[in-house]
Amino acid sequence: MNTADWDQELRKYQDVIASGTKSMKIKAMMMLARFSKDAPEYVLARTIPILTEILGHNVSNDSGPTLQEAAAYCLKCIACRGEGALAVEIGGHGAPHSLMRLLPHSDERMQKVLIKCLLVIVCFCNATRTVVATNGGVELIFGLLSSCTNDTKRYLLEILSVLALRRDVRKALTRLRALHYVVEAASFGSMVSRERACQAIGLLGVTRQTRRMLVELGAIPVLVSLFREGEHSTKLVAGNSLGVISAHVDYIRPVAQAGAIPLYAELLEGPDPSGKEIAEDVFCILAVAEANAVEIAGHLVRILREGNDEAKASAADVMWDLSGYKHSMSVVRDSGAIPLLVELLETGSEDVKVNVSGAFAQLSYDGTDRMSLAEAGAIPILIDLMNDVDEVEELRDNATEALVNFYEDPLYHDRVSDAINVSSFRNMQNRLVHIRASNEHMARSLRRMSVEQLTWNPDLV
Numbered sequence: 001m002n003t004a005d006w007d008q009e010l011r012k013y014q015d016v017i018a019s020g021t022k023s024m025k026i027k028a029m030m031m032l033a034r035f036s037k038d039a040p041e042y043v044l045a046r047t048i049p050i051l052t053e054i055l056g057h058n059v060s061n062d063s064g065p066t067l068q069e070a071a072a073y074c075l076k077c078i079a080c081r082g083e084g085a086l087a088v089e090i091g092g093h094g095a096p097h098s099l100m101r102l103l104p105h106s107d108e109r110m111q112k113v114l115i116k117c118l119l120v121i122v123c124f125c126n127a128t129r130t131v132v133a134t135n136g137g138v139e140l141i142f143g144l145l146s147s148c149t150n151d152t153k154r155y156l157l158e159i160l161s162v163l164a165l166r167r168d169v170r171k172a173l174t175r176l177r178a179l180h181y182v183v184e185a186a187s188f189g190s191m192v193s194r195e196r197a198c199q200a201i202g203l204l205g206v207t208r209q210t211r212r213m214l215v216e217l218g219a220i221p222v223l224v225s226l227f228r229e230g231e232h233s234t235k236l237v238a239g240n241s242l243g244v245i246s247a248h249v250d251y252i253r254p255v256a257q258a259g260a261i262p263l264y265a266e267l268l269e270g271p272d273p274s275g276k277e278i279a280e281d282v283f284c285i286l287a288v289a290e291a292n293a294v295e296i297a298g299h300l301v302r303i304l305r306e307g308n309d310e311a312k313a314s315a316a317d318v319m320w321d322l323s324g325y326k327h328s329m330s331v332v333r334d335s336g337a338i339p340l341l342v343e344l345l346e347t348g349s350e351d352v353k354v355n356v357s358g359a360f361a362q363l364s365y366d367g368t369d370r371m372s373l374a375e376a377g378a379i380p381i382l383i384d385l386m387n388d389v390d391e392v393e394e395l396r397d398n399a400t401e402a403l404v405n406f407y408e409d410p411l412y413h414d415r416v417s418d419a420i421n422v423s424s425f426r427n428m429q430n431r432l433v434h435i436r437a438s439n440e441h442m443a444r445s446l447r448r449m450s451v452e453q454l455t456w457n458p459d460l461v
Contacts, residue, residue, distance in 0.1 A: 006043050009035075017050055022067060025054075029070040036077040044078045044086060051075050052093040055102070068102055069110045076117035084124030091121050091128035100137055103144065108152070115144075115155045122162050133163055138172050145181055157185040158193040164200035174210055183217045186226060195234045198226050202241030208248065215251055224258040236275055239267055243282035252285065256292045265299035268318070269311045276314045284321045290331065293322060297335035304340045309349040316341065316348075316355035323362040323369075332363065333372050342376040345385070350392060357385065357398035364405035374412060379403070383419050400428040 016028040029051070036044060054071040075095060079087035099118045106114055121128045131137070141163070145156050163169045164182055173179050182204065185197035201219055205211040223245065227238035246255040260282075268279040287293040296318070303315040319341065323332050332338070345356045360378060363369040373379070385391055385399040403425065407416040419425050 003040070006040055010043050010046060013047065014050070017054075025067060026070045029067075029074045033074040033077040036074070036081060041082055041086060044081060045089060048075070048078065048086070048089055048093055051078075052090065052095050052098065055095060055098040066110065068098075069106075069113050072099065072102075072110075072113050072117040076113070076120050079117070079120040079124065087121050087124035088127070091125035091131070095121060096128045096131040096137075097135070100132065100135065100140055103140060108149065111144075111148075112152050112155070115152055115159070119155050119159050119162075122159055129163060129166060132159075133166050133169050138163060138169055139176075142176060142178050142181070154189045157181065157197075158189050161185040161189075161193045161197040161200065165196060165203070167203075170200065170204050174204070174213075179204065179210070179213055180217050183214065183219050183222055186219075186222050191230060191234060194226060195230065195237050198223060198234070198237050198241050202237070202244045205241065205244040211245055211248060211251070215245065215254070219245060220251070220254055220258050224255075224260055224263070227260065227263045232270075232272065232275075235263070235267065236272065236278065239264060239275070239278045239282065243278060243285065246282060246285050249288065252289045252292065256286055256289070256295065261286065261292065261295050261299065265296075265303070268299075268314050269303055269307055271310075276310070280314055280318050280321070283318050287322050287325060293325065293331045294335070297322065297331050297337065301335050301337050301340065304337060304344065309352060312344060312348060313351035313355055316344065316352055316359060320355050320359040320362060323359045330368075332359070333369055338363075338369075338372050338378075339376045342373070342378045342381065345378065346381050350395070353385070354392065354395045354398070357382075357395050357402070361398040361401040361405075364402040367409065370406060370409055370412065373402075374406070374415075379406060379412065379415055382406075383416070386419065386424060387422065396424060397428065400424050401432065404429050404432055 013028050013032060016024050020028065032039075032047060051071045051074055054067050055075065057068065075090055079090050096118065099114050099121075103111060103114050103118075118132070122132060138160075141156055141160055145153060145160075148156060160181055164173060164185075173182060182197050182200050186194050186201060188194070201214060201223065205214055205219070220242070223238050223242045227235055227242060230238060242255060242260055246252055246260075264279040264282055264286075267275040268283075270276070283296050287296050300315040300318055303311050304319075307315065319332060319337060325331075341356045341359060344352050345360070348356065360373060360382065363373060382399040382403050386396055386403060388396070403416050403419055406412040407420065407425075407429075
């Protein structure tokens with residue numbers, strides 16, 4: 001159909017709406033809805049003021065389909081066209097106000113049409129989200145959710161998942177004790193909607209009290225399910241939100257028990273840098289529990305053995321972090337990672353070497369770990385790295401720090417003594433002396449301050 005034909009059809013439609021009977025008007029709107037997939041957007045745009053005006057009329061008491069129901073259906077079809085420009089225009093003509101006014105007084109069939117129309121506009125139009133959120137729309141959605149059928153509930157939850165990305169709506173969810181709706185919204189519906197609800201859970205879970213409420217409402221298994229089933233973008237959002245939830249000692253074990261650790265290992269192996277970053281951060285949280293650290297170390301060893309350079313660098317970075325945990329030093333040692341790390345320190349990429357050397361610098365402060373490193377052949381490799389002027393500074397510094405700790409151990413003093421004449425070794429040794437003195441001074445100050453506080457406040461003694 002050419003432009004002239006579409007213009008002619010538009011005039012016919014306008015004439016029917018202006019002077020036709022109710023049944024003729026409804027039929028014309030149904031025809032417009034059917035042709036909305038093919039009609040030019042400029043034609044559809046010219047129908048929006050007419051449709052929104054009809055939507056704004058008082059509710060008809062006539063039986064059967066109403067003009068408002070037909071207008072809402074037609075607007076929903078038009079809003080689905082294109083990249084959202086028509087939905088924004090619909091929102092600008094006052095449709096959200098009319099939809100919210102009609103919803104409480106509509107029957108079940110019309111209510112579903114109105115809700116689906118509101119959902120499409122809310123998804124595309126930020127201004128509409130503001131209108132709904134600031135004009136009683138959140139409370140309206142809550143009220144409808146408490147009484148609606150399952151057929152309509154999905155669309156209401158999808159509207160809520162969009163609105164919950166707003167801070168004021170999240171505050172209302174907490175204030176009105178309606179957080180269970182967000183957890184439910186993340187449980188079923190379209191994957192796009194579930195991902196939005198998952199993101200809202202992460203934003204809500206930042207505060208301790210709300211985090212606890214979300215966990216009690218079953219957020220952990222819901223997030224793990226999304227983490228497992230979702231597309232890549234959903235996995236990132238779910239992994240991040242689950243990391244937020246896990247940032248409390250009470251929830252570290254439940255998150256791991258729900259099966260999250262293998263999923264984070266997949267992110268660590270994946271190609272997305274943000275996924276690797278999320279996995280590294282959450283592994284460092286979960287590893288606070290020793291049982292989790294053992295499981296995490298097992299995955300890291302596999303990645304160090306089988307992964308590509310980027311995955312190995314990420315795994316070595318986590319090993320570096322874990323080597324700073326008191327209980328995880330033995331975990332790293334017992335996992336069988338040290339021989340692999342020594343091999344990578346010699347043959348790995350630059351990023352891998354830097355992270356491995358950082359882990360060795362940390363591990364070298366423990367006598368048992370020094371023995372494991374020495375038995376695996378780390379000392380000569382560390383000496384070569386310290387002396388290699390072509391290596392990056394961080395790598396050389398890490399190697400030197402480890403060697404200083406070996407040098408100060410009588411068991412390995414002679415094996416490292418040849419390196420003592422290297423200026424970088426002496427500089428690092430002096431630097432560590434100052435750092436240790438400073439740390440000891442701070443520890444003494446903290447102990448003295450604690451005693452003074454106890455003495456000053458007799459209620460605490």
